[in-house]
Amino acid sequence: MIKEWFKSGLPWVWLNAAAVSVCLIMIVSVLGLIAVRGASHFWPAQVVQFAYQDDGGQVQTLIGEHVDSSVTPAVMARANGIKMADNEDTLIQYLVKTGNRDVTGSDFRWIQERHVKSQQTPDDIMVIERREWGNFYGRLTAVKESGKVIASGANANAIALQKLDVTLGLFKDIAHIEKKEIGAVNYDLERLRLKQKKLQLEQQWDAKAQQEVAAEKAAYDKVYNAYQAQLQGLYQKARQDSLLVKTDSGSEVEISLAKVVRLYQPNQMGVFAKIGHYGSKVVEFLTEDPREANTEGGIFPAIFGTVLMVMMMAVMVTPFGVIAAVYLREYAKQGFVTRLIRIAVNNLAGVPSIVYGVFGLGFFVYILGGNIDQLFFPEAAPAPVFGTPGLLWASITLALLTLPVVIVSTEEGLSRIPKSIREGSLALGATKLETLWLTVLPMASPAMMTGLILAVARAAGEVAPLMLVGVVKMAPTLPLDGNFPFLHLDRKFMHLGFHIYDVGFQSPNVEAARPLVYATSLLLVVVILGLNLSAILIRNHLREKYRALEG
């Protein structure tokens, strides 16, 4: 019976079906993993208070978020040198995020379930998100202003929130002055320095020029000093208030409000409060600068850098890709040469992306950029302007990388347009260009669109070549700002994909940064899958249209 069944070949069919199922399970679970881990990062977790007793130790109180658990069979636990009682089968351990890195030295701690005497979630535990040293978990005891206690006990919480609002407002002003105003002054000063050097190089550094530059410099210095004074005042005001907080071990710590980003008591929050908190965290994630070596805060510069780079790439790749496709399909004589070219183009799509990076670094950055510097920016030497990786080179490199995608897609669109349409247009006396411009290309535009979207999706997810031609882990300024010439093609930029690599693998505190990496991954996946899906939809729609046309 079984033998017969095998002979029928059915089991193999089932095995093949299983392969499809496995593929589907894999992709769904990967997407699910990213979605769950990425989206849950912003949800305020319950903070648990453990009464914990180590082997033979005192009972101590531990406050923290429960992050992970692990179950180890007793045999293996013993092999790892953990004392286990005879009647215990498994060792259950919890990973607890205890925060307070400045007090205890680490953010996380593994504890054993069997040593936990009790756990509860008291309402009065406060989570303090700080600019440095990560989260703080504890109980608020008092609020101080200029060293004097102004509130303690029950109403301390409300006062602290009020004070925090004021301080955050001050910090908004500070950020504005530091980044926008002083940034602009610094930029102008740097331009002045270059101007001076240029004049010196051109032998025009005479008394008049010197006077002009000195006057300009004095004006900038004055503005700068005014801002500095203003900043000092703001900082002083912001540093007035502080919180007195009790840690889990009972010691009292004073935290300046200037170091606090957010205060909340997760155990007290209702569902709506939590949703509000979630929303504000998501907004922070999408619109703010990163903090603490990229492991906290937002990823706005990375989003901005990615979008700008991809847009510049799109501007470059579309005309060239379309022209190449039009040449191949409409102008070139079909034969050996076009076949060869098609093979080459298909081949290029398979060339490892890192090779493009190497090419970009060697050719664009060192050769092109180096020569541009020599010709146009002699005053900046020895600091390179374009002779170093930057936005322009990154987008050109990626344009080259995605060229085959656009060519192949546009060509496919052109090939689907029935011959009759071209012949009709030519028969009516239109020139080839008019035929192309007024009938063929408009009809093929959805195909170009598809190609462009696929190219953008590919470019947005590509990291390896960018590591060589312009991406950095932390860019002090955005490549687009209010200073002339507004778009700074020579600047380095941040990128979502590289951000994932960098924070996940190069950051000193990987465990703490991991949730943020999942969130960034989720964002990137959503963007890229969205782009791909829209490309597929456009393509399907297009096919339907031509089918109708042919019929």
Added chain:
Amino acid sequence: MQKSSSSYYQKWRLLKDNIARYGVVAGGMGVIAAVVMIFFYLLYVVFPLFLPATAESASQYAIPEQAQGKTLLLDMEEQNQVAARFTDSGHIVFFNVETGKTLLDQAVAIPTGSQIISFAQATPLNAGAVIYGLSNGTALIVKHDYKVTYANNVKVITPSIAYPMGEKPLVLDDGGLALDEITAQISDDSTTVVAKTAQHIYLSSFQKEQALFADEATLTRTDAVLNLPSAGVQEMLIDKDGSHLYLLSNQGRLDFYDIGDKSTPVLKQAQNIVEAGQAVTSLAFLNGDLSLMVGDSSGLVSQWSMVRDDSNRSMMQKIRAFKVSDKAVVALKSEQRRKGFLALDAAGDLGIYHSTSEKQLIKEHVADGLSAVALSPRANAALMQSGDGKIHFWTIENEHPEVSLKSLWQKVWYESYPKPDYIWQSSASNNDFEPKYSLIPLVFGTLKAAFYAMLVAMPLALMGAIYTAYFMNPMMRQYVKPVIELMGALPTVILGFLAGLWLAPFIEEHLSGFFALFMVVPTVVMAFAYCWQFMPKTVLEKIPDGSDAMLLVPVILLAGILAFSISTPLEIALFHGSLRDWFRNSLGIGYDQRNALVVGVAMGFAVIPTIFSIAEDAIFSVPKHLTVGSLALGATPWQTLSKVVLLTASPGIFSAVMIGFGRAVGETMIVLMSTGNTPVMDLSVFQGMRTLAANIAVEMPESEVDSTHYRVLFLTALVLFAFTFIFNTLAEVVRQRLREKYSSL
């Protein structure tokens, strides 16, 4: 009027049409040319690696100040402008390198009544110190310095001499016997001098100690007498650390002493370093002082290096030899920044060699009777003195001596390694480091990663493609195909991140469960399939044909859970603890958290969509009349598939696998993030690797433009390019053939 304007308009239209035609052709060709340029640019950067080195005579002139005695040593400064001639009468003659014009002739402060008996250049070579052994048992250390100044934007180099240990000679032999051989190691805070008289060999070391607040440093002197007959010692050398002493006796025996403790030198090894009947004619350290180059009377230069033997003792061993000439080797000079050396032979030939690449770079005839030679610190010029009283100035162009086909692709015996090996280690913090550019570990890593990825991807993708194209019902296919293709759009950096930070720890923890998956899932699927046929007809009819894949999803999920839940008890029962420990303790297989298994799964995931998509297309477009015909003749669907469809589609499947393999070879981020990136050559699935692509990503940003390292990295990019190019072209040609075949069927 109207007519002319219309004809004008017509002309304008045609002109526009023509402009557009040329524009498009030019643009199209330009784009294609740009693409071809990538290849040629890579080649252009790599090419200089394989250019031969050249040397040419720049000028020659009579020996400057010949009256001041015979030349003991020629030396040259960094800029190749000033050279120095040290004579046996104690004069140092500085002269212009190009013209031979004397710049300064200075006599060394040799005390009256004593003569120079012996002379040596002190190590390290770039410190620019020499030592004179005198007839009254004393020695004098002299340093030559070159100061660069700019007067009116013209570079001026002023030579001078100095006495780092004072102008008064150091007393080595109290009895006042002549020092007939001498050598020294000189650095800022310590100096070691070894000198030989007719009776003894003395070792004196001076430690300079700077007291915290004192201006003057105090010198501590340690003396020792080597317990060795001094007769027959022909040459002596100390390495730059001052910890090893080499004595060469005139029978060609080398005695190697450990002088780490200056008061008690220890003889470590005595070794004959030339064939019987031959004599050592010159001896020099290779840069870094880890190897000795020995030139003999038969024209052979052999490299002797410290090699750790089985019992972990460092011994001198001959690691390679160069046949320089048929005549005796007259002089050897090492490069100061690379592992190259220059050899002069008795026939008057100049040869330049590189030890790592085992390459003869230059062989030129200079003049007869060559004796002294100077090699500039940048190794781009040489001065040689010939028998007819002339000095020959040659310039040398030798940018990339480290690279040869052998050093890239074959085993090389590197200094301080126990045996020849394939090693990739491109840079280190010290500058006398021997770069190791073997591409084999990287190619091995690349192929290993690709192999494990294909091991995961091929069965899943091909079987999936077969089912989707041939058995699945069209409704489902419409959704399943794009979903799997969408997998390919996932950025690899995300896959790499998940592989490195989620999958790697997961597999480490659940290794046994992971292996159990491969056994449990197929078994459960088969069992389910077998039982399925006994389901009541009513149920079977409700499930449309070809939707088995959906049915199997919960089954496989359950099987997975089963695999992981039985794995731990099984592990404990069978392996007495964790499988990982068992592998390590019983089989001696180490476990690296980021290993080939993780890469295989993660990169397999990335490659599946590529293979799946192309293979599915190939199978799906097999002409229907073939399958219908086969089925009509009574073949079962499986027979039709395996005997007709797969055979017809096999070129397409082949090209799918090729393209998938090409992608796995070039993938960067996944391997970068999910392996340890150590260039080891270990086939074990539990060890990491470094691939060509990841290596570029890691090292490219730090490499200096146009250096050998930079060009070798370009070479690896070219290798990658060529690799994928060959695979993709092959696949593309096969696919085009297949398309033609289908259209003819």
